Amino acid sequence: MGAQADGEENLQFESQNFAAVYDAVNETTTLSWGNADTNDYLILEELKTTNYTLYRSDEPLNTSNYPQSEMIQDGIQACMASDTFTECKERTHQVVYEVPPSTDGNYYYGVTSTLENGTVISNFSAGEGGLLVPIQEFGSPITSPYNLQASYDIENATTHLSWIDTSSVDSSLPLNHTTSIWSHDIMVNRSNWNQTNKTEVVVNLSSDVVSFDIAYTTDVSRTVFYSVLHDFDGASDLRFLSGNTLGTGLVEDNVGSSITGALQVDFNYSNNITSLNWTGSVIEDINHTLHIWRSPSAIVDLAGDGVHEIAQLPANTTHYNYSVESEYSGTSYYMITLSDVLGNQQTMLNSAPKANLYEYTLLVDENIVQDLSAAFVMGTTQLTWSDLSNHPEAVYQIWRSNTGSILTNSLLNGNAEMIGTVTAGVEHYNHTIVGDVSENAWYAVTVVASFGTQNVSYAQTNITLSLNSLSQPLVEDTTSPEAPASLSAVYHPNGTTQLSWSGSVNEIGTMWMLYRNLNSDLAEESFWVEVGTMANSGLSIHNLFVNTVAQTDELINPVYAIGAQDSFGNTIAFEDWMLSSAVREDRQSPQVQMKLFDSSNALETSRWFTGGEDATFSNLEVGNYSLQIATGDDVESILYTLSTEQSPKTLNQGTANPSIDLSLSENLPNLSIAFVVTDNSGNSVSFDVLFCNSCLIQPQVIIETNDATTTDDDSMEGSSSSDNENILIGVCVLLGALVVFLLTRSAPRRKSPTGLPSREEDQWISKYTGNQ
Template identity: 30%
Template sequence: LGGSEQLVANLSAMDGVKARSSYTTKSLNNSREENAYYSVTYAFPDYEDTRLFGSNTLKNPVWEDNVAPPAVLNLSVTHNDSVDITTMSWEVNTNETNLTAVIWRAPQSFNSTSDIGVGIITNISDNVSLLNWSVPAGTFGDFHYAVTLSDRIGNHRQLLTPAEIKGPFHEDTLANSDIQPTSVAAERVDNTKTKVTWYDVVDYPEAMYHIWQSFTGVITEQQITDAKATKVATVVAGVQQVKIAVPDEVERDAWYAVTAEAVWDESTSASEMQIFTSGINAAPTSIREDTLAPLQPTLGLAVAGSADGTVTLSWLPATNETGERYEVWRHPTDGADVSNISSDPSALGWLHIATVLDNAATVQYTQVITLGARTDETAVYAVRVADSYDNMLPSINLQKTLTVNEDTLPPIALMNVQKSGGGTVATVQVGHGSLLVPGLTTGSYILSFQVDESLANLRYRDRIKTIWTDAVGEGVNWAVNGLALSAEEGKVAIYDFEMIDTNGNSALFDIRFEVENDSTLTGDDSKGDNKQETTDLGQSSEGDSTLFTSGILIMAVIIMALLLLLLKLNREGDSVQTPSGLPSKEEDSWYDGYIQDES
């Protein structure tokens, strides 16, 4: 022995046991990288054969190496999402040959290659210092990378410094169909809620689902970046729907989308997949969210109380609305509160008159209301509007209502007949039918009318001339001045009158003035002081005048018959001489006086 040998083990053989024929070292003392020769000799209690023969000594050495190669230098790792490739490069700083580069990968940071989750993705030759690694399909997560050198024995650095580890790098090769909820849709369930529905992703029962809302368009990744979309709800897997409350008094178009959050593939923590595809997890169309009631229409000037007994209301359509409906309401002005008709209008005295549906071609709505029985009542009208979502203001604006005098009755008046320069000779009520005013003499008269309501006009005409003349006056006071009545026109002068009130109601009537010459008055009427008396004649008819005239004629005929009979008897008497020839002037004068007295 030359002195450089080293005894590494003493092995003993036991009786009855076959002698050992192999030996494996458990470990090498100290770090070493060298060739070693091994020899086996016999040793007895009092003798050891130390001769080294070819048969008990290795001819070729054994390479003993327990030293790992040094760390690589300038490790660089990048990931390209567009092509799903992770690129690594490094430098080798050793003269040792036959080395292998080992690429390590883990879904979390690590400092030892023996940590849980750390795995080898590939080994490459030491003469290669660049790797373009295609990330396998179905990968999702944040990953860390390291590169170590392994010698031919397999020695490599197990404990690593932070500088030897690069990451995290987000790698995502999951198909959208694997991570996106599908069939996202939105619908209104009532006036205050929108229901969003979808189908969950498959194989992720622990996933959470986030509902996004936008008012600018279909939700995209850019909208998330620009803060134009807002997360409005989160629900667990299996629910697949959520109701979103719509605030009061809004009118908007809303778009919805749903994303899933789960521990995807090799990821160690949950992450949300904020990837949006229109028609898949992003609703392609908006839904109208409208809780804003349209403004109450303002009623235009109504045409009310016309002769046909109707009220005509008009109003302009609501702006920016389609499919709306209009409700026409009426309330008598009896002192009741008319400011609110929301809960139970009928209990508050309101009457629903009509409902008018939207017509896109209408530039102004008109509603004709039939009043029915003739009346003279004042009422308040209002039009309420509800949009296609049934939004309606809870109360009415009285400034937009219309108070209507529902006057369908013709006017009536008291007419005073006054002779110019004299007093009132008759007072009668006029408004319909025919009236007789007797006992007038030839002259000029003033007719004064005191009407029960304001008139738009009062006119009159001589029935013979048929030309209408307007009376003078306004409101409830009207007059016909200088009405000339003459007996030359006949015993009766007939005039037609028409009173028209401010609601268009018309009263037609005629007055028959009985006119006599002053010379026809006899007896007390001609001998007295000609005092005129005011007479309330009321209403009569043309038949009364005819009957009176007929009575006078009948009486005259009877008297004439009696006189003739008396003359005949006188002529037939013995002592009575019948005069011959025509009656004398004295007889005629007596006869005329008798006729005058009897009439």
């Protein structure tokens, strides 16, 4: 012990503002103090080589008794050598003291200062170097297990843990507690337990259980720490004061020998040899043995399916050549492991040298389909091929490109899209084109199958044009044809309607389809009936003549529409058809009303004509007449031929009341006119009219013969016949005289009728005219 120094001049080296605070929750006492508050650089400089020592006692500390008290911590530097004077003067110190278990009393704390020359300042001045008033401290009894022991059994890969139950040490503690075991990667104490990552190994062990075994069935190689705790009604003693946690990590290792590093592999296509090189790898022991493994899939377990050992070599070997079997195509995985002298195989495979590569020893085109064909029909591309023989496990991949023929590089570079797969036995694939597409497309089919790779299948990327890849593009077109800008419909007198539209240079192979609708509902597709088709022929005007369905004396007003279907089966949607205007298809014969006016413009008579009539207007007075012709608005021409002329004339319909002037005289008592009337639709009627002042209507007398009076007596028959002839002549003379009288009798004039007469009125007039 150094010399004591209690003089006034040494008070500058004593600690300042010493304080102690007890934490009842954690059962710790926090002690803090500061350095001398001085500006004397000599003192501050010496503080850099001064150490503090902290003491604890159940009685007040002084210069005489502190050596016999409990030293809590020594070697606490007052200042760091690198501190500035200000940092040195302002530096504070803090120590957390863990109150011992089963403590319950008052305690004093104090600090001594030891200078570089060994001088100890131990004044323990109240409030500066020590406590004037003790602090009450309480430390609860230990309730954690004692003396945790751990060992690892290498042969059985088992960790054995044992401990002493706390009730065996302190019989006052109850037995109704449980035990739990925890593992963690670092050593723990009361300060870091809550922040440490830990794993609960087992819980709720009864108090009579004082050992536990952890058996490893999987690879383990680690250094681990264990802790064991008791649980009393949900509370555990986490102070770790009873040796219930390992102070040294336990090594658990059931992994065999190991080799770590990289493996380089290379396949020679000319001799079918794969070369392996693991130069630079690190081996655990040169006396161990190397193993080379090969598999068609990644090696994660040396006992896995498809994993085969192909060679055992001395540990110092770094090269090996493997001859690949014929008819092989796929990725091979290689791995190098090391086993120890006992034969324990390497289990940490992640770090073992390993590599994979593609190996191919097939004949040319042995792994591709060889008869791929394609056709595009009604929006769907249909692909067909023949499957590979003896490969029921095969899955066929279908590829498509719109940029060019599909080659192996197309698959690797992403220039072709895989659009589907089918299993063996299907031998076809239908690809439906979605949306409006019009482009060239190329297709290819590759296979995913096993070629020497046992039950592992690999994608075969071999491409041979014209075998499993189309060498020529397939045109795929789902774009609907474009309807013409307009559709013209004109009805002709021959009973046909001419439909006209302009073609398109873009619609090669397109068939135009024409429809007719007699219904007023043009939005109902079922009302439209196809009436004809015509192939597109460039930009030329297309004409199609359609017979009307109007019957004789019938008028219809159909609407026509045009749709289309191109060579790919695409059609114009119903709502996009081009419609014509309504067409007047008229097969009604024109009707003609004839009115005869005398020289005073009084209506003599009128008549309707519908064609084929021979009419006679008789007993007309000598004089001038005007014959007015009234027709519908659709009459195009009225031709008439007078009996006095050779050539027909056309009635001028441009006037308000088209008329023909007539004149009957003594020299021309009779005049006939032949009419031909034609409407805008080409329908025509013809009729003849005779005007006369001397012709009479011949009465028809019907003599009915009574068969009952007929006898076979020839003499009576002759006499009766002669008498009848005489009677008939007399009756005719009397009837004729009566008719002449009636016709020549002057009748009072009636007011000419106005407006067009009805059919009934015209029938009445016919009593005064004769039809032949």
